[in-house]
Amino acid sequence: MKLQIALDLLSTREALLLLGKVAPHVDIIEIGTPLVKAEGLAVLRAIKTAYPEKELFADYKTMDAGELEATMAFEAGADSVGVLALANDATIAGAVKAGYAHQKRVVADLIGVPPQYRLSRISELKDLGVSHVELHAGLDEQSLPGYSIVDLLKTISGSVLPFAVAGGINASTITTVRDAGAEIAIVGGGIYSAEDPQDAARRLRNAIK
Numbered sequence: 522m523k524l525q526i527a528l529d530l531l532s533t534r535e536a537l538l539l540l541g542k543v544a545p546h547v548d549i550i551e552i553g554t555p556l557v558k559a560e561g562l563a564v565l566r567a568i569k570t571a572y573p574e575k576e577l578f579a580d581y582k583t584m585d586a587g588e589l590e591a592t593m594a595f596e597a598g599a600d601s602v603g604v605l606a607l608a609n610d611a612t613i614a615g616a617v618k619a620g621y622a623h624q625k626r627v628v629a630d631l632i633g634v635p636p637q638y639r640l641s642r643i644s645e646l647k648d649l650g651v652s653h654v655e656l657h658a659g660l661d662e663q664s665l666p667g668y669s670i671v672d673l674l675k676t677i678s679g680s681v682l683p684f685a686v687a688g689g690i691n692a693s694t695i696t697t698v699r700d701a702g703a704e705i706a707i708v709g710g711g712i713y714s715a716e717d718p719q720d721a722a723r724r725l726r727n728a729i730k
């Protein structure tokens with residue numbers, strides 16, 4: 522399983538400072554939605570220039586104009602881009618078309634897809650040409666009483682596509698995510714909010730070695 526850091530920060534400067542401490546421990550660098558909204562395409566260019574050897578994921582959460590937004594991200598250096606699974610099929614198909622054109626990956630984010638519809642939507646996404654999905658409880662959902670990553674993981678069992686998982690993963694839950702069959706564990710706050718982000722990233726890496 523790969524480890525992806527979600528940079529849900531607000532400036533390129535903060536992102537580079539954090540990466541200076543944790544980059545050796547992660548496989549994929551995610552430009553988080555707040556960061557790309559704050560800094561635009563420039564942050565993709567800056568991070569790809571600084572870490573050309575790392576896979577770069579742009580968490581666009583695209584809901585419309587799939588081909589255009591995916592193309593923008595790929596041309597700025599992203600290796601993969603996130604489109605919302607809730608978007609119209611035409612939006613997903615547009616993003617996939619851009620992925621083929623640039624030989625890069627499109628990840629469909631299942632955030633907001635009700636649990637009972639997730640597996641059927643994943644089958645449709647496969648038919649649309651999506652290669653991967655992200656099982657995702659967002660920051661707001663995580664803050665609700667009773668949120669459990671174990672319950673979240675139950676809803677992906679039987680997926681016909683490889684999947685990443687995001688939803689408040691930390692050193693004590695990352696092995697559960699791996700054991701559920703995830704291809705990628707995405708960790709944001711578990712690293713950037715830790716007292717010692719470098720140590721947190723190292724522990725996460727060691728847990729899944």
Ligand SMILES: O=C([C@H](O)CO)[C@H](O)[C@H](O)COP(=O)(O)O
Binds near residue numbers: 553
């Ligand atoms: O995608 C995310 C969220 O919607 C804010 O943009 C986060 O990057 C994702 O949830 C991972 O972060 P943590 O849940 O803090 O690990």
